[in-house]
Amino acid sequence: xxxxxxxxxxxxxxxxxxxxxxxxxxxxxxxxxxxxxxxxxxxxxxxxxxxxxxxxxxxxxxxxxxxxxxxxxxxxxxxxxxxxxxxxxxxxxxxxxxxxxxxxxxxxxxxxxxxxxxxxxxxxxxxxxxxxxxxxxxxxxxxxxxxxxxxxxxxxxxxxxxxxxxxxxxxxxxxxxxxxxxxxxxxxxxxxxxxxxxxxxxxxxxxxxxxxxxxxxxxxxxxxxxxxxxxxxxxxxxxxxxxxxxxxxxxxxxxxxxxxxxxxxxxxxxxxxxxxxxxxxxxxxx
Amino acid sequence: xxxxxxxxxxxxxxxxxxxxxxxxxxxxxxxxxxxxxxxxxxxxxxxxxxxxxxxxxxxxxxxxxxxxxxxxxxxxxxxxxxxxxxxxxxxxxxxxxxxxxxxxxxxxxxxxxxxxxxxxxxxxxxxxxxxxxxxxxxxxxxxxxxxxxxxxxxxxxxxxxxxxxxxxxxxxxxxxxxxxxxxxxxxxxxxxxxxxxxxxxxxxxxxxxxxxxxxxxxxxxxxxxxxxxxxxxxxxxxxxxxxxxxxxxxxxxxxxxxxxx
Numbered sequence: 001x002x003x004x005x006x007x008x009x010x011x012x013x014x015x016x017x018x019x020x021x022x023x024x025x026x027x028x029x030x031x032x033x034x035x036x037x038x039x040x041x042x043x044x045x046x047x048x049x050x051x052x053x054x055x056x057x058x059x060x061x062x063x064x065x066x067x068x069x070x071x072x073x074x075x076x077x078x079x080x081x082x083x084x085x086x087x088x089x090x091x092x093x094x095x096x097x098x099x100x101x102x103x104x105x106x107x108x109x110x111x112x113x114x115x116x117x118x119x120x121x122x123x124x125x126x127x128x129x130x131x132x133x134x135x136x137x138x139x140x141x142x143x144x145x146x147x148x149x150x151x152x153x154x155x156x157x158x159x160x161x162x163x164x165x166x167x168x169x170x171x172x173x174x175x176x177x178x179x180x181x182x183x184x185x186x187x188x189x190x191x192x193x194x195x196x197x198x199x200x201x202x203x204x205x206x207x208x209x210x211x212x213x214x215x216x217x218x219x220x221x222x223x224x225x226x227x228x229x230x231x232x233x234x235x236x237x238x239x240x241x242x243x244x245x246x247x248x249x250x251x252x253x254x255x256x257x258x259x260x261x262x263x264x265x266x267x268x269x270x271x272x273x274x275x276x277x278x279x280x281x282x283x284x285x286x
Numbered sequence: 287x288x289x290x291x292x293x294x295x296x297x298x299x300x301x302x303x304x305x306x307x308x309x310x311x312x313x314x315x316x317x318x319x320x321x322x323x324x325x326x327x328x329x330x331x332x333x334x335x336x337x338x339x340x341x342x343x344x345x346x347x348x349x350x351x352x353x354x355x356x357x358x359x360x361x362x363x364x365x366x367x368x369x370x371x372x373x374x375x376x377x378x379x380x381x382x383x384x385x386x387x388x389x390x391x392x393x394x395x396x397x398x399x400x401x402x403x404x405x406x407x408x409x410x411x412x413x414x415x416x417x418x419x420x421x422x423x424x425x426x427x428x429x430x431x432x433x434x435x436x437x438x439x440x441x442x443x444x445x446x447x448x449x450x451x452x453x454x455x456x457x458x459x460x461x462x463x464x465x466x467x468x469x470x471x472x473x474x475x476x477x478x479x480x481x482x483x484x485x486x487x488x489x490x491x492x493x494x495x496x497x498x499x500x501x502x503x504x505x506x507x508x509x510x511x512x513x514x515x516x517x518x519x520x521x522x523x524x525x526x527x528x529x530x531x532x533x534x535x536x537x538x539x540x541x542x543x544x545x546x547x
Contacts, residue, residue, distance in 0.1 A: 088543070089480075089481075089482045089491075090480075090482075091480050091481075092467075092480055093467075138543070139542065139543025140543070142542075142543060143543055146540070168435075168436075168457050168458075169457075170457050170458045170463055170466070170481070172457075172543070173456070173457055173480075173481050173482045173483070174455055174456065174457055174481075174482070174483065174487075174488065174491060174493050175491065175493075175542055175543050176457050177435060177436070177439055177455075177456075177457040178493065178539060178542035178543065179542065179543065180415055180436065180439060181415050181419070181439060181442075181443045181539045182539045182540055182542055182543075184412065184415035184416045184419055184443070185415075185416075185419040185443075185535075185536050185539055185540065186540075187416060188416045188417075188419050188420055189536070192420065207436070208435075208436055208457075210408030210409075210412070211407070211408040211409075211411035211412050211415075211436040211440075212411075212412050212415055213412070214408070214412070215406075215408055215409040215412035215413070216412050216413075216416050229403050229408065230396070230402070230403060230407040230408035230411070230436070231396075231398040231399075231402075231403065231407070235398060235462075236398055236399060236400065236403070239398050239399070240398075240399050240400065242400060244400065245400065248400070248403070249403060257404050257405070257406070258406075259406050259409055
């Protein structure tokens with residue numbers, strides 16, 4: 001059962017990602033080595049710790065795994081799960097990349113949407129998938145999130161979102177960029193109807209996601225140590241030829257500069273979100 | 287037959303008229319208004335109030351600068367968060383006084399830098415996208431040169447978007463795209479084709495409503511054509527009930543990539 005939910009990340013496509021490939025230890029148990037404290041932790045133990053190292057480093061987590069730890073058992077009901085991307089502008093290699101991404105992570109696209117309960121609180125939920133083309137947003141990701149906000153607005157539901165994305169998906173050209181505006185419109189309508197939206201920014205949240213729905217929530221939570229920004233750090237370094245300050249674009253940096261409300265470590269997220277949902281229950285107009 | 291990359295080069299060409307030339311060529315009584323009321327005035331965005339054939343409008347233009355001195359002063363048309371916040375401030379002002387907003391876009395992209403990140407480049411763009419979607423006054427955006435990604439989109443959540451024939455609009459610069467795909471920025475020419483970034487592609491994809499010929503670029507004829515079309519646009523949109531205007535704007539973006547099923 002656990003094996004089905006906690007799939008081992010197949011991150012061949014994610015070179016440069018932060019999850020090191022599990023290495024085979026002497027006793028043949030898979031371990032993951034923390035890039036911060038260099039401790040090798042058995043994968044099974046890491047899963048019990050929600051993929052958080054003892055030193056506090058947060059390894060990446062796939063979307064199903066998040067859903068499993070976040071939502072009340074049996075409460076998650078997926079929406080728009082049948083939408084699949086296709087090569088709409090004739091971009092070389094895109095069909096193959098899509099197929100590989102689907103095979104690698106077992107998801108049809110880079111976001112999972114649905115309704116669920118977090119603790120006792122019903123909500124609409126989107127969770128982005130880091131192992132599907134680094135969570136990049138094409139038309140299907142944009143469409144699913146837009147539909148979710150529209151559904152939540154119709155049903156007066158709060159939205160809880162988890163972002164992880166390299167930004168807009170260049171293989172869909174300008175139509176990817178248009179998704180930023182499209183989703184923003186739906187977020188706005190949901191908000192104007194008095195509904196609550198909380199987002200958790202996880203590593204990495206960059207580009208067009210930061211420049212749209214990641215920054216449009218009523219309450220913005222960040223996972224510790226996540227990279228959050230508009231332009232990628234490497235590009236800034238290359239362009240400006242300046243040394244970047246320590247901790248540049250990390251959650252703590254974003255908190256210090258006033259762009260996130262709070263940082264919540266993964267083991268405490270469920271309780272924090274449930275409390276926030278309770279604090280934002282719709283009240284009858286006086 | 288010119289390639290996509292030829293158009294990219296034309297859009298970036300030296301001597302191509304930049305934002306403030308359009309303001310001067312089309313409007314009268316322009317008064318520039320400065321600052322985001324938070325941190326600074328961004329010189330890459332020129333904005334203010336003016337008259338379009340007698341009627342007040344709010345005009346916002348990304349300005350690249352034409353000679354080197356002006357380019358440096360304008361930061362080569364790369365806006366900082368303050369530029370987008372200034373634009374939004376003046377859009378809200380336009381909404382209050384019920385005057386249309388007209389934007390000119392010409393940028394390789396928003397500033398990429400340490401300060402821009404510290405002051406929330408992503409947040410500034412996000413706020414514009416969300417606020418423009420429900421701004422209760424007509425918005426028109428015209429692409430006059432480069433349309434670089436989120437930095438261009440931040441002034442383009444409009445009721446209509448128009449483009450000059452050699453302007454382009456892209457999710458990523460062809461050079462960066464080539465660098466990511468093939469680790470070779472020199473293959474930008476191929477990437478330009480693949481990205482479908484030209485005005486005819488934009489028209490086909492429904493991303494822009496009008497493409498204008500560049501005959502007489504920088505001269506009174508083109509400014510005159512744009513001005514006449516603008517007057518028609520303003521008359522048409524100002525006559526709509528606000529709810530209809532906003533519904534149509536929402537649907538304009540809602541339809542992009544509405545997958546079947």
